[in-house]
Amino acid sequence: MKTLHKPNLYCWSQFDEQRNIDFHSYLWVRTQGNIVFDPLPLSAHDKQHLKDLGKLTHIIITNSDHVRDAESLALDTGALIYGPSAEKDNFPIACAHWLSEGKNVEEGLDVYCLEGSKTPGELAFVVEGDTLITGDLIRAHAGGALCMLPAAKLQDVEQAKSSVKRLAAITGIKAILPGDGWPVFREAEVVLTELIAK
Numbered sequence: 410m411k412t413l414h415k416p417n418l419y420c421w422s423q424f425d426e427q428r429n430i431d432f433h434s435y436l437w438v439r440t441q442g443n444i445v446f447d448p449l450p451l452s453a454h455d456k457q458h459l460k461d462l463g464k465l466t467h468i469i470i471t472n473s474d475h476v477r478d479a480e481s482l483a484l485d486t487g488a489l490i491y492g493p494s495a496e497k498d499n500f501p502i503a504c505a506h507w508l509s510e511g512k513n514v515e516e517g518l519d520v521y522c523l524e525g526s527k528t529p530g531e532l533a534f535v536v537e538g539d540t541l542i543t544g545d546l547i548r549a550h551a552g553g554a555l556c557m558l559p560a561a562k563l564q565d566v567e568q569a570k571s572s573v574k575r576l577a578a579i580t581g582i583k584a585i586l587p588g589d590g591w592p593v594f595r596e597a598e599v600v601l602t603e604l605i606a607k
Contacts, residue, residue, distance in 0.1 A: 410436060410458050414584050414594040418540065419462070423449050430550055430590045434477070437536055441516060442466025446534070446542055447475040447588050448482045456485075467491060467515070469508070471544025472528040475588055476502055495522065495530020508532060521576060525568025527558060533576060539583040541597065547573060547604070549590035555604040556590075577601040 410419040419436040435446040436459065443459075444467040451459060459465065465488040468479050473496050480502050483490050492504035508514065510522040519535040526546040534542040546569060549555050563569045577598075585593040585600065593600050 410455050413586070413592070415537075415540070418536070418586075419458075420586070420592070421449060421451065421455050425589075428550075428589070430548075432589055433586065433592070435542055435586050436462070438462050439517070444469060444515070444518070445482065445488070447471055447544065448478050450478045451482070459486075469532070469534070470504075471533070471542075471588060472496070472526070472531040473500055474528060475544050493522070493528075493530045493532045496528060523569070523572035523576075525563055525565040525570070525572055527562045527564060529564070535579060535582070538581050541576060541579070541582050541585045542588075543576075543585065544588045547576070547585070548587045549585075549593065552591045553593070553600070555585065555587075555593065555600055556607075557604070573601075574605055577605050 410421045413420055417438040420433050422431040422433050424431050434449045437444045443463050443465045446469050465486040468483055468488045469491045470479055479490055489505035491506045491508050492500050494507035494509045497507050508520050510520055512519050514520045517537045521533045523531045523546050531544050531546055546558055547555055560566050582597045585597045
C-alpha cells in the first residue's frame with residue numbers, strides 16, 4: 410500500500426480501463442482499530458502490509474456500487490462492515506451497522522450523507538478534521554481538478570450540486586481522497602471552490 414499525505418493514511422488502487430482512471434481504497438490506521446474505506450481486492454503484498462499495520466476493525470462502504478471486496482476482507486479479518494443507512498433495505502451485502510450523518514461517529518470521523526448521486530444517501534467522510542474521503546459523486550479524472558459524476562448518472566442534479574456545496578463549506582479540509590480518480594493532497598479547499606465554480 411502507498412503512504413499518503415499523513416503517516417496513518419494508506420491507499421491501494423486498481424486501474425479501470427473503461428474510464429482510464431484508478432479506483433482507490435483507503436486505510437486509516439488508529440490505536441482504537443484500523444478502518445478501511447471501499448476495499449478493492451488486495452494483492453498478497455498488500456494483505457501482509459494491512460496485517461502488519463494492526464488490527465482492522467471497520468470496513469466502511471460509501472455506496473452500494475463500492476461494495477467491491479468487502480465481504481472477503483471481513484471474513485479474513487473479522488472486521489465489521491458499515492454501510493449507508495439510506496440503502497439499508499436494498500444493500501447487496503449484509504452490514505453489521507448502518508451509518509447516518511453525524512459528527513465524531515467514531516473518534517475523529519465525521520459522516521456526511523449526500524443526496525442526488527447515483528445511489529441514495531451516498532456517504533462522504535472527514536477524517537481527523539482535515540481529510541475528505543468521497544465515494545462516487547466527487548471524483549478527479551485529471552490531476553489537480555475535481556469533477557462530479559456525469560449528469561446522466563445522477564438521481565437529481567440540483568440535489569447533487571447542493572451536496573457538493575455542503576462539502577465545500579467544511580472548513581479545514583486540506584486533502585481529498587476520492588474513490589475514483591486522482592487524490593488532492595494540498596489546497597483542497599481551493600480545489601473544492603473551483604469545482605463549485607464550474
